[in-house]
Every structure is written in C-alpha cells, then in structure tokens.
Amino acid sequence: MTAVDPNFSEDAAREARKEKLFTRINKADRWFQVLGLSWVTPVLKAAAGDNPKAQVSEIWRLLGVPLLAIAGFLMLWATLAPTVQTSLGAIPGPSQVWTEAVNLHEDAVAKGESRAKFEAQVATLNERRAAQGKEPVQREYTGAPSYYSQIWTSIKTVFFGFLIASVVAIPLGIAAGLSPIANAALNPIIQIFKPVSPLAWLPIVTMVVSATYATSGDGWFAKSFLNSAITVTLCSLWPTLINTALGVSSIDKDLVNVSKVLKMNTWTKITKLVLPSALPLIFTGLRLSLGVGWMVLIAAEMLAQNPGLGKFVWDEFQNGSSQSLAKIMVAVLTIGIIGFLLDRLMYAIQSLFTFTNHR
Numbered sequence: 001m002t003a004v005d006p007n008f009s010e011d012a013a014r015e016a017r018k019e020k021l022f023t024r025i026n027k028a029d030r031w032f033q034v035l036g037l038s039w040v041t042p043v044l045k046a047a048a049g050d051n052p053k054a055q056v057s058e059i060w061r062l063l064g065v066p067l068l069a070i071a072g073f074l075m076l077w078a079t080l081a082p083t084v085q086t087s088l089g090a091i092p093g094p095s096q097v098w099t100e101a102v103n104l105h106e107d108a109v110a111k112g113e114s115r116a117k118f119e120a121q122v123a124t125l126n127e128r129r130a131a132q133g134k135e136p137v138q139r140e141y142t143g144a145p146s147y148y149s150q151i152w153t154s155i156k157t158v159f160f161g162f163l164i165a166s167v168v169a170i171p172l173g174i175a176a177g178l179s180p181i182a183n184a185a186l187n188p189i190i191q192i193f194k195p196v197s198p199l200a201w202l203p204i205v206t207m208v209v210s211a212t213y214a215t216s217g218d219g220w221f222a223k224s225f226l227n228s229a230i231t232v233t234l235c236s237l238w239p240t241l242i243n244t245a246l247g248v249s250s251i252d253k254d255l256v257n258v259s260k261v262l263k264m265n266t267w268t269k270i271t272k273l274v275l276p277s278a279l280p281l282i283f284t285g286l287r288l289s290l291g292v293g294w295m296v297l298i299a300a301e302m303l304a305q306n307p308g309l310g311k312f313v314w315d316e317f318q319n320g321s322s323q324s325l326a327k328i329m330v331a332v333l334t335i336g337i338i339g340f341l342l343d344r345l346m347y348a349i350q351s352l353f354t355f356t357n358h359r
Contacts, residue, residue: 021048025041025044025045025048026041028040028041028044029041030351031348031351034344034347034348034351035344035348036340036344038062039058039059039062039063041058042055042056042058042059042062043055043059043063046059074094077093077094078093078094078095081093086325087320088320088321088322088324088325089322089325091325092325092326092329096326097326097329097330097333099326100323100326100327100329100330101330103323104147104327104330105147107146107147108146108147108148108149111143111144111145111146111149112146112148114143115141115143118141118143119141122137122139125137145307147312150307150308150309150311150312151309151334151338153307153308154297154298154301154308154309154310154338155338156225157225157228157229157232157297157301157306157308158229158232158290158293158294158297158342160225160229160232161228161229161230161231161232161233161236161293161297162232162233162236162289162290162293164229164230164233165232165233165234165236165237165240165289165293166237166240166286166289168233168237168241169237169238169240169241169244169285169289170240170241170244170282172186172241172244172245173240173241173242173243173244173245173247173248173282173285174244174245174248174270174274174275174278176241176244176245176248176249177244177245177246177247177248177249177251177274177278178248178249178274183245183249186241186245190238190241190242193234193238194238194242196234196235197235198231198232198234198235198296198299198300199299199303201231201234201235202227202231202300202303202304205226205227205230205231205234206227206304209223209226209227209230210223224304224305224306224307225306225307227300227304227306228297228300228301228304228306228308231296231297231300232293232296232297232300233293235292235293235296236289236290236292236293236296237289238289239285239286239288239289239292240282240285240286240288240289241285242285243281243282243284243285243288244278244281244282244285246281247277247278247279247280247281247282247285248274248277248278250278250281251273251274251277251278252277255273255277256273259273279350279353279354280350280354283346283349283350283353283354286346286350287343287346287347287350290342290343290346291339291342291343294335294338294339294342295339297310298310298313298335301314302314309331309334309335312327312331313328313331313332316328316331
C-alpha cells in the first residue's frame with residue numbers, strides 16, 4: 001500500500017480552505033459594490049494571499065485615488081475659501097463647516113431631550129387626569145425642529161412623491177411600450193411636460209391643494225407636505241415612464257411571438273414576460289427619478305417654505321449670522337450624501353431583482 005504524504009494532504013486542505021475563502025469574498029463583492037465599498041474586495045484578497053501585488057494596484061485605484069482626490073479638494077477649498085468675501089464674511093473652510101456640523105448635532109440632541117421631557121410631562125399630566133376621571137389633554141410640541149427632524153421630513157416627503165410617481169409611471173410606461181397607439185398618445189404629453197421646472201409646478205400645486213382643503217376640510221396630510229410631495233411626483237415620473245417604455249419595447253420579438261403562440265392573457269404576459277425582461281431599464285428609470293425627486297424637493301421646500309432641508313437652507317440664508325454660511329455648507333454636504341445613499345439604496349433593491357451590473 002502506498003503511503004500518503006502528510007504534507008500533501010495538508011497542502012490540499014490549505015488550498016481547499018483558500019478556495020472556499022475566495023469564493024466567499026467574490027460573493028460578498030457584489031454587496032460591496034452595492035454599498036460603494038468595492039475597495040474592500042482587493043483588501044480581503046490581499047490579506048488572503050491572492051496576488052498581493054495586483055491587489056495593491058486595485059486598492060490604490062479604488063481607494064487611494066479617491067481619497068487623494070478628496071484630500072486635494074479639501075486643501076483647495078481651505079486655501080481658496082478665505083479669499084472669497086461675501087456680505088456674511090469669508091466663505092467657510094472645512095474646519096468651520098465641521099465645527100458647525102458638530103454644533104448642529106449637539107443642538108439636535110438638546111432639542112430631542114427637550115421634546116422627550118415635554119412628552120413625559122404631558123404623559124404624567126394625563127395619568128393624573130385619568131386618576132381624577134378627567135379626559136386626557138392633547139398638546140403638541142411647539143419647539144423648533146432639530147436638524148435631524150428636518151432631514152427626516154425631507155426623506156419622507158421625497159419617498160412619498162417618488163412612490164406616487166412610480167405607481168403612475170410604470171403602468172403608463174408598460175402601456176406605451178406594448179401599444180404603438182398608447183405610445184403615440186403619451187409621447188407629446190411627455191415631451192411637453194418633461195422639461196417643466198418645479199418652480200413652475202409649485203404655485204399650481206399649492207393653489208390646487210389649498211382649494212381642495214378649503215372644500216373638504218383637514219386631510220390626512222399637512223398641506224405643506226402635499227405641496228412638496230406632489231411637486232416631486234410631477235417632476236420625477238418622466239425618467240421612469242420613458243425608461244419603462246423603452247425597456248418594454250426592447251423585448252426580444254421572439255419572446256413576444258412565443259407569448260402569442262401560448263395564447264397568454266395580458267396579465268400573464270406582463271407579469272411573466274414583460275416585467276422580467278424590462279426590469280433593468282425600469283430600475284434605471286427609478287434611480288434617475290429618485291435623484292430628480294431629491295433635487296426638486298429641496299427647491300420646492302426653499303420656494304414654498306415647507307419644512308425640510310430646503311427651508312433650513314433658506315432660513316439660514318435669511319438669518320445672515322456669521323455661522324449661516326457654514327451651516328448652509330453643512331446642508332449642501334448633507335443633501336449630497338443623502339442623494340448618494342438614496343441611489344445606493346435603489347441599486348441594492350435592483351440587485352435583489354436583476355442580474356445586471358449597472359453602477
């Protein structure tokens with residue numbers, strides 16, 4: 001009987017473990033890309049011993065170069081900002097903006113504690129009234145909203161408007177993609193209303209919502225919320241509608257012929273054939289729509305003075321204090337970061353339903 005070399009067995013086991021580790025890293029790479037953390041993959045591969053020289057090159061490209069660009073931008077900003085004088089003083093540099101970001105955080109924490117204290121007092125009062133057999137009182141907190149609550153208000157508003165836009169745009173896009181007649185009917189409407197600015201829609205939306213509330217009384221949502229959300233809807237539905245129509249009309253004609261041979265009804269054809277084939281372009285439209293909606297929302301909140309980040313920027317501009325410019329810069333960076341996170345969120349959802357590699 002031939003003896004088995006123990007070193008060979010150990011090497012084989014080591015190679016098997018390494019292969020299993022690389023498989024896990026490659027599977028995780030898909031989600032690193034979704035989260036914008038593609039550089040983590042070469043770091044893990046280098047740590048696992050997979051061609052470290054090549055992985056270092058990838059780390060430099062995916063992490064080193066972006067960090068170097070950000071550092072260069074910050075240095076340029078810090079150098080040039082003091083040279084630009086405005087009515088509110090010099091443009092704030094990175095350090096001043098960071099200071100105001102910390103101040104806004106501390107102010108938000110303090111306002112959160114104040115609100116919690118108020119709600120605890122109301123709860124104690126109602127417990128006492130309940131013990132005396134009296135009706136509870138309803139008191140709303142009237143303190144100024146914190147920076148975080150304004151961010152949350154904007155996020156809720158943009159998602160509400162985006163969902164309405166999606167519910168309207170996807171069925172219309174499917175109809176336009178399937179039917180030349182529907183496409184001919186919708187095309188002029190799309191071409192006319194797609195370029196309209198949110199600043200043009202907002203006065204109309206405000207008047208319609210106000211008139212509706214005047215005749216029907218208080219609704220489920222605040223008027224300011226509906227004004228912003230409907231404006232987002234009217235401006236953000238077009239990318240989804242256009243991309244959905246394009247995706248549906250681009251379906252392989254052989255598949256369409258197969259559906260006719262199988263005598264699929266309309267619902268089965270849409271759910272089993274049309275949607276799976278058009279999903280990549282539909283999600284591209286959704287990502288574009290959400291980005292457009294986020295930009296439109298900030299403008300709408302500024303113009304209409306509706307609660308949210310847009311109003312925060314306008315209030316700071318009107319305030320005119322020495323810290324106002326730095327706070328506005330904090331809001332600008334916040335808007336940009338949230339916009340990036342919203343796009344990553346949509347890409348993550350897209351990755352769950354499609355197998356494309358759109359970034």
